[in-house]
Amino acid sequence: MRNISDVIEEYLKNILKDNPHQVIEIKRSDLAEQFQCVPSQINYVIKTRFTVEKGYIVESKRGGGGYIRIRRIQHLDHSQLIDEILLLIQPEVSQSRATDVIERLIENDIITTRESELILSVIDRKTLAFPLPFRDEIRSRIMTAMLSILKYK
Structure with missing residues (x-):
């Protein structure tokens, strides 16, 4: 059974997908109230599931007329997306942020699921058995090399 966070994430992504401008504003x-949960649950979903690494920009305004605006980042081409990702992962990248980036590459049809599994196995903390922050720097260099190949091939 899926948890409430998964349900809320799917709901918001479906609304975004149906919006031609890829932007939604929610209270x-x-x-x-709609999902019968506490507001902090909504904060958690937005903070963890709608990150820049995953391809979203989140803006919020607090107060009575407050809102949360979620915008899907749109790129003209794969090259532009890869350039943005390269900026996000340098000079170091954690395993969780790297995983988010890989998921984004799959969603944008830049890599296949099989390719993602290969990349994830290479950048895993068990494979890169070095102390921090050295491990995150090596992960960044490996991903930069792979993304550079994808960009120019």
């Missing part, structure tokens, strides 16, 4: 309290 945290309204969404919490």
